[in-house]
Amino acid sequence: xxxxxxxxxxxxxKRARTRARLTEAALRLMAESGINGTSVSEIAAEAELAxxxxxxxxxDKSEIVAAVCQAVTLAMHNEMNSVRLSLEDGAARxxxxxxxxxAIAAAEPKWGRLLMWAFSEYAAIKEDVxxxxxxxxxxxxxxxxxxxxxxxxxxxxxxxxLRAGISSRLDGAGAGxxxxxxxxxxxxxxxxxxxxxxxxxxxxxxxxxxxG
Amino acid sequence: xxxxxxxxxxxxxKRARTRARLTEAALRLMAESGINGTSVSEIAAEAELAxxxxxxxxxDKSEIVAAVCQAVTLAMHNEMNSVRLSLEDGAARxxxxxxxxxAIAAAEPKWGRLLMWAFSEYAAIKEDVxxxxxxxxxxxxxxxxxxxxxxxxxxxxxxxxLRAGISSRLDGAGAGxxxxxxxxxxxxxxxxxxxxxxxxxxxxxxxxxxxG
Amino acid sequence: xxxxxxxxxxxxxKRARTRARLTEAALRLMAESGINGTSVSEIAAEAELAxxxxxxxxxDKSEIVAAVCQAVTLAMHNEMNSVRLSLEDGAARxxxxxxxxxAIAAAEPKWGRLLMWAFSEYAAIKEDVxxxxxxxxxxxxxxxxxxxxxxxxxxxxxxxxLRAGISSRLDGAGAGxxxxxxxxxxxxxxxxxxxxxxxxxxxxxxxxxxxG
Amino acid sequence: xxxxxxxxxxxxxKRARTRARLTEAALRLMAESGINGTSVSEIAAEAELAxxxxxxxxxDKSEIVAAVCQAVTLAMHNEMNSVRLSLEDGAARxxxxxxxxxAIAAAEPKWGRLLMWAFSEYAAIKEDVxxxxxxxxxxxxxxxxxxxxxxxxxxxxxxxxLRAGISSRLDGAGAGxxxxxxxxxxxxxxxxxxxxxxxxxxxxxxxxxxxG
DNA sequence: TATGAATGAGGGTTCATTCAT
DNA sequence: AATGAATGAACCCTCATTCAT
Numbered sequence: 001x002x003x004x005x006x007x008x009x010x011x012x013x014k015r016a017r018t019r020a021r022l023t024e025a026a027l028r029l030m031a032e033s034g035i036n037g038t039s040v041s042e043i044a045a046e047a048e049l050a051x052x053x054x055x056x057x058x059x060d061k062s063e064i065v066a067a068v069c070q071a072v073t074l075a076m077h078n079e080m081n082s083v084r085l086s087l088e089d090g091a092a093r094x095x096x097x098x099x100x101x102x103a104i105a106a107a108e109p110k111w112g113r114l115l116m117w118a119f120s121e122y123a124a125i126k127e128d129v130x131x132x133x134x135x136x137x138x139x140x141x142x143x144x145x146x147x148x149x150x151x152x153x154x155x156x157x158x159x160x161x162l163r164a165g166i167s168s169r170l171d172g173a174g175a176g177x178x179x180x181x182x183x184x185x186x187x188x189x190x191x192x193x194x195x196x197x198x199x200x201x202x203x204x205x206x207x208x209x210x211x212g
Numbered sequence: 213x214x215x216x217x218x219x220x221x222x223x224x225x226k227r228a229r230t231r232a233r234l235t236e237a238a239l240r241l242m243a244e245s246g247i248n249g250t251s252v253s254e255i256a257a258e259a260e261l262a263x264x265x266x267x268x269x270x271x272d273k274s275e276i277v278a279a280v281c282q283a284v285t286l287a288m289h290n291e292m293n294s295v296r297l298s299l300e301d302g303a304a305r306x307x308x309x310x311x312x313x314x315a316i317a318a319a320e321p322k323w324g325r326l327l328m329w330a331f332s333e334y335a336a337i338k339e340d341v342x343x344x345x346x347x348x349x350x351x352x353x354x355x356x357x358x359x360x361x362x363x364x365x366x367x368x369x370x371x372x373x374l375r376a377g378i379s380s381r382l383d384g385a386g387a388g389x390x391x392x393x394x395x396x397x398x399x400x401x402x403x404x405x406x407x408x409x410x411x412x413x414x415x416x417x418x419x420x421x422x423x424g
Numbered sequence: 425x426x427x428x429x430x431x432x433x434x435x436x437x438k439r440a441r442t443r444a445r446l447t448e449a450a451l452r453l454m455a456e457s458g459i460n461g462t463s464v465s466e467i468a469a470e471a472e473l474a475x476x477x478x479x480x481x482x483x484d485k486s487e488i489v490a491a492v493c494q495a496v497t498l499a500m501h502n503e504m505n506s507v508r509l510s511l512e513d514g515a516a517r518x519x520x521x522x523x524x525x526x527a528i529a530a531a532e533p534k535w536g537r538l539l540m541w542a543f544s545e546y547a548a549i550k551e552d553v554x555x556x557x558x559x560x561x562x563x564x565x566x567x568x569x570x571x572x573x574x575x576x577x578x579x580x581x582x583x584x585x586l587r588a589g590i591s592s593r594l595d596g597a598g599a600g601x602x603x604x605x606x607x608x609x610x611x612x613x614x615x616x617x618x619x620x621x622x623x624x625x626x627x628x629x630x631x632x633x634x635x636g
Numbered sequence: 637x638x639x640x641x642x643x644x645x646x647x648x649x650k651r652a653r654t655r656a657r658l659t660e661a662a663l664r665l666m667a668e669s670g671i672n673g674t675s676v677s678e679i680a681a682e683a684e685l686a687x688x689x690x691x692x693x694x695x696d697k698s699e700i701v702a703a704v705c706q707a708v709t710l711a712m713h714n715e716m717n718s719v720r721l722s723l724e725d726g727a728a729r730x731x732x733x734x735x736x737x738x739a740i741a742a743a744e745p746k747w748g749r750l751l752m753w754a755f756s757e758y759a760a761i762k763e764d765v766x767x768x769x770x771x772x773x774x775x776x777x778x779x780x781x782x783x784x785x786x787x788x789x790x791x792x793x794x795x796x797x798l799r800a801g802i803s804s805r806l807d808g809a810g811a812g813x814x815x816x817x818x819x820x821x822x823x824x825x826x827x828x829x830x831x832x833x834x835x836x837x838x839x840x841x842x843x844x845x846x847x848g
Numbered sequence: 849t850a851t852g853a854a855t856g857a858g859g860g861t862t863c864a865t866t867c868a869t
Numbered sequence: 870a871a872t873g874a875a876t877g878a879a880c881c882c883t884c885a886t887t888c889a890t
Contacts, residue, residue: 015870036248039863050872052866061864120332147405153380153389157396160372168365177365184369188396192404193359226853252881262855267882439849460672463884474851476887485885544756571829577804577813581820584796592789601789608793612820616828617783650874676860686876691861 019057021047026068031113035065035121069118072111073128076104083210084132090140092203094189095182095196097136098162099204102178106169113170119163129162130155137189147190158185179204231269233259238280243325247277247333281330284323285340288316295422296344302352304415306401307394307408309348310374311416314390318381325382331375341374342367349401359402370397391416443481445471450492455537459489459545493542496535497552500528507634508556514564516627518613519606519620521560522586523628526602530593537594543587553586554579561613571614582609603628655693657683662704667749671701671757705754708747709764712740719846720768726776728839730825731818731832733772734798735840738814742805749806755799765798766791773825783826794821815840 012020025046029038040061044054058064080100087093105112118125134155140146148154165181179200186196224232237258241250252273256266270276292312299305317324330337346367352358360366377393391412398408436444449470453462464485468478482488504524511517529536542549558579564570572578589605603624610620648656661682665674676697680690694700716736723729741748754761770791776782784790801817815836822832 018870040865041863052873053871055865056870153376153385153392156376156380157373157393160376161369164365164368164372168368173365180365181369184400187399187405190405193399193402230853251879253879263881264856264883265854268853273881442849464886465884476852477850479886480849577800577809577816580800580804581797581817584800585793588789588792588796592792597789604789605793608824611823611829614829617823617826654874675858677858688862688877689875691863692874697860 015057018047018049018053022049022054022057022064023067023071026064027072027110027114030065030068030117031110034117065118065122066124068114069122069125070128072114073125073131076101076111077132079104080132083207084136086210087203087206089145089199089203090136090138090143091145091186091189091191091199092206093136094133094140094185095200095203096207097132098158098165098182098185099178099200100207101132101162102165102169102181103175105166106175106178109170112166116163116167116170126159130159133158133162140189145189145191148188150189154188157188161185161188230259230261230265234261234266234269234276235280235283238276239284239322239326242277242280242329243322246329277330277334278336280326281334281337282340284326285337288313288323289344291316292344295419296348298422299415299418301357301411301415302348302350302355303357303398303401303403303411304418305348306345306352306397307412307415308419309344310370310377310394310397311390311412312419313374314377314381314393315387317378318387318390321382324378328375328379328382338371342371345370345374352401357401357403360400362401366400369400373397373400439481442471442473442477446473446478446481446488447491447495450488451496451534451538454489454492454541455534458541489542489546490548492538493546493549494552496538497549497555500525500535501556503528504556507631508560510634511627511630513569513623513627514560514562514567515569515610515613515615515623516630517560518557518564518609519624519627520631521556522582522589522606522609523602523624524631525586526589526593526605527599529590530599530602533594536590540587540591540594550583554583557582557586564613569613569615572612574613578612581612585609585612651693654683654685654689658685658690658693658700659704659707662700663708663746663750666701666704666753667746670753701754701758702760704750705758705761706764708750709761712737712747713768715740716768719843720772722846723839723842725781725835725839726772726774726779727781727822727825727827727835728842729772730769730776730821731836731839732843733768734794734801734818734821735814735836736843737798738801738805738817739811741802742811742814745806748802752799752803752806762795766795769794769798776825781825781827784824786825790824793824797821797824 022043026038026043029042029046032038040054041051043064044051054064058067080097084093084097084100087096105115115125115129137146137150137155137158141150161181161184165177168177169175182200182203183193183196186199187193191199234255238250238255241254241258244250252266253263255276256263266276270279292309296305296309296312299308317327327337327341349358349362349367349370353362373393373396377389380389381387394412394415395405395408398411399405403411446467450462450467453466453470456462464478465475467488468475478488482491504521508517508521508524511520529539539549539553561570561574561579561582565574585605585608589601592601593599606624606627607617607620610623611617615623658679662674662679665678665682668674676690677687679700680687690700694703716733720729720733720736723732741751751761751765773782773786773791773794777786797817797820801813804813805811818836818839819829819832822835823829827835
């Protein structure tokens, strides 16, 4: 099981460790039961801390929600960054990022499920998730790979598709869904279905080589 | 002794009027604060009724949620049906339906906002909303207008885009968003951006003629 | 199924018939779910009457409880009176009455169950049930059949045993329980176990003859 | 960090004290108004605590009911155990136990009244109360003191008599009722009235000697 | 006589948050 | 830094009873 914040190394202060325990506890519970479905007391209990201790680390419940969501998206970005940033083609980056993001959410369902809840119950998640997406799309636009003028609504659409992909996979759909979401992203950005398919397949091969 | 038509306002029974008052109150409040964010007492108060009266009309809170959501989607479908069903081309129907659905949600923001909340907090809404969508897509597929194989994930994707469109408009985006969402739908279903654009524009002209 | 108040004969006014419908409905429901577990609205619904109609026949809920309990105990007394009153020996009457009361409660479980609830939730039932008991015991005392001085506590004890007997039978115990309760009654009143047994057996034979 | 013994009143933890306050409040109120007739809010108020505090100590209302009933029956058993267990004759034990149980219920009317309600509204009380009774009866049977075959119905009958005895005393009857209930128990178990009387009187003398 | 809509107090329960220790 | 007891408002829901028609 991956930890959002690992390392009990002496480097990390006790305060930070306790905070991490709370964050991890919250992640476990919120992935299971949703954000509104998880109470502060439950989080404290899961972290083996007293009720009131929670408030020494977070001003209120919303603050830990933000922390958990940031931690998760950060971890997911980190997982995909090394390969993703090595791709020079913006279209390839978009394709890879989408696929990978969904794959990670499926491989680490706690993260995926938390995201799903967060999309519903914590609006600010949008910023965290779209950060990488905006960069890749902007790169592709700059490179003339996309014909669609890029604005907020395009990003919203891409995000909506990403979300649908994660949801599908968590409900049991196969990995193909990730590939399709990637192609849909490219189509939204103006590529034809055929072109999008070609890019996505090529990206996969490239990514495998970099990964292996 | 039941009276068939004896009340001062013979059109609607008192029971029906009170029920409507509750449903409308619920719609107003839920559009504003969400489904979970609206309490039964608030609904009763907004309808100027006593707390317990609510339960003479709905078995529990979930029942009024269902009632409100169905009422809204039904109303929206009715608003768009006459023109939509007159279109013979499946692609045109998809384009028109999407655009129109978003337009209605924007014109009647209570409805739109309720839908947004329902997407998050009332899973069953999906069935109500996708009903027309499935029909139009199926028609287009039958007519060979779409190349994308249609399965649950495609529908989920279309729904996600629809949702993004409504959300954008409620946040102040202009009517162009509806048109774009329509084109995105067609792109997802396999059409190129250019083709999608052509179909959508043609559909709009046709629809205007039918409407006026 | 026996009716507490039968006869829809023209003799009986409509008012009385409606009242009876409410009483019977209440009996059915209260036997099933207890007195506190049965709401006024449920009673009205079961009687196919409107909610408010109830209050045209009973001042409040407690009044129908009393009515139902009286009706049931009256019916039970009537069922056993013809044979019981023909017995001249007070001890025989006690034995027969006890046995018969339990037998009736078992044969008409609605009645039995109502009584069990009433014992718990409607103190006044005691008067209704002990009426016959007091008479029979007094007769036996007068005849010198019982040595135990009779006071309220003896009656309470006999009632408690009767109740235990009904409860047992409703829980599935066989008819033997009624016979034993009868003997226990006689023992409480001062007879030895052997004597009590003899009287009870003789009474049974006698009663059968009168019955057949 | 848990402190083993640091509070100003080291004897009992604050938690235990608050729990006791709730239990005692519940006992007071339930003795007065019955179990169903006592609300959680009333208990909290009587204990001078906030409504929600109750749920830090009991999962739900049923839990405090069980706790109160167990506490009462346990206390009553403890009060009578030292003498009762010193009696070697099963019949004496039954006689003493019954008398004593009723005497305690009368001396501590809160306990008695709670029991009366519990008999009606909390079925599980039967097990708690009959525990000692079953042991004593079994002992007497083993010793050949009782001729009545012992089964569930006999126990139910004994319990019913015990209950009648407590009820009588709470309604103002004198201590004689306890003695009579004891004799009735023996009669039910097969002893003649005279024998039962003898045993009971002898037991009383013995018990007084042990007590004094 | 009958209806049935309406009331509103009260029930059990949850939970984010505070605070004395 | 940590505890955990305590708070109290809010939530959903039930029901005996009233009243205009």
